[in-house]
Amino acid sequence: MIKEFALDPDAITSSYREFCYFTEKFGVSQGRVISAFPKKWRKLVCDSALREHKGKVEFSKIVERLNKFGNDIVFDTSRPSGEGSQTWIDRALVEHARKPFAAIISATAVNHPDVLLKDEIDEENPRFKAARQCAIPRTAQALIGCAEFLIRHAKIIKLVDPHFDPTKPRYQRPLEQICSLLPVSKAIVEIHRSDEIANDELIRRFQQSVSMLPSGVKMQLHIYEKAQMHNRFIITESGGLIYGVGLSDNEDGGGAPDEEVTLMETAVKNTRWNDYSKTSPVAIWP
Template sequence: MLKEFALEPEAIATWASFKDLIEKFGVSKGRVIACFPRKWRQAVLRAAQVQARDVELVRIEEKLRRLEGLVLLNRERPSGDGALPWLDRVLVEHARLPFDGIIVRERQRPHPEVLTTDEIDDDLPLFHATGQKHIRRTADEIVDCVALLVSCARTIKLVDPHFKANEPRWKRPLLRLLTLLRDQHRTGVSIEVHRANNARPANIRSYFESTIPRMLPPGVGLSVHLHPEQARHNRFILTERGGASYHTGLDDNEEGRSTDEDLVTLLEPATFAGEWRAYPPSDEPFLAYPASS
């Protein structure tokens, strides 16, 4: 659902090329730019200093400051051999961990995943993306919608008023999320479960106590935060880089107890910012499971 593209710094080194391409990216549009190499923004500015006029350079520099997060995604990919041309470095990294596409100013060699800026078109299969889609309610598809965001998140908020980690239909998606973090060797990650205060405290505690301590991988903590039931009806997976809303819930339908499909929407920047603020962590959460070393 969310695609990650490598974008050659020289391809956006003038204001005209910069604004035409950048507006096609953003979490809500289903496309993000990979921060590759790690000093990608500095590389754009160096290219702009050669190609852009002074007033254009200032505009590009100002816009670059606001790209982090909802447009530019830093997955801490290795930058490769700095002595090699950008495309050579990208193709080496692409072989290790594929991008969804690679965008260059001019074609240097044939490659099925490489597009030039002149070839960019929303209807082109390689570039086509969407911020909204129907998914099957399986653990894999629920989590895969936000897998790119999870891969670089420090805080992950699971918002579902009925979340019960001990019930298989919620446990499976949570386990899929935790497996993703473990396989990527992520540490220092905090997961917040925001649910309704709609049961006796002892019952809510039982939803997590028997399950969470055995599930958490090293370096990942989890806390549970309660909200008045009437104030919380929506379902989200949120990270500091963006998030998605789930029309039905964060539980799967492997047992056939509900609908087979769900409608998932990647949040627009303003909507995301409002929902992120709406679920602040409590100073004293109802439950907390610190990250193990």
């Protein structure tokens, strides 16, 4: 559901109005993020704005706005920065050949099918268009696929579902899918669920799923009173998704065949992140 774009710094700095027009279309909640490519992308934007507006208020307004961007807008996916002596567009094309962006947005016309000229950008352009809500089949792959971009680059993944139980295949398969996407790092998977089952029994059940965790990944179990929980989410530092039915699949049949998944607005994500950061885990593995 989230597209990563390479954005030419020179494409957005001709005016403060143009800067706002482009950048307001980005953010995890919009289904689009600006790749932090190269790593000094923000500096390149400042340099471009300085060339255009040196000594003018326009420059300071662009820089001030840029400094407010969080990691939900300019997203670092640890891409290499390429050869610094090359132009931005040449570096972007090399990186795109290695690991494709959704598209490259350029200030100048380039004869390449995946490069969009900045004047071609609007919500109806199929390469730029993004979905903020999707109706999907309730398979583990589809459920977790919606959150794949966030999961692959997260340090903390909060799974919120009052009935999450890894001993049941319909929950086990989505958890396995998540684990398959996690980098071998210090990621933490937090499970937030209700107390409808005794804590000792829940801990025993979750203990059985520890073997699926990649090396270096930890899992935490957080318990709440049943009355406190209802909605289902996957939340990371950078964004979140709302699941209408829950984080269980329907691959065995007998339940709702489809699911609606919605990207969280930033303010809602921040609220729910804080809500589910207040409790201490009842167990941590390994």
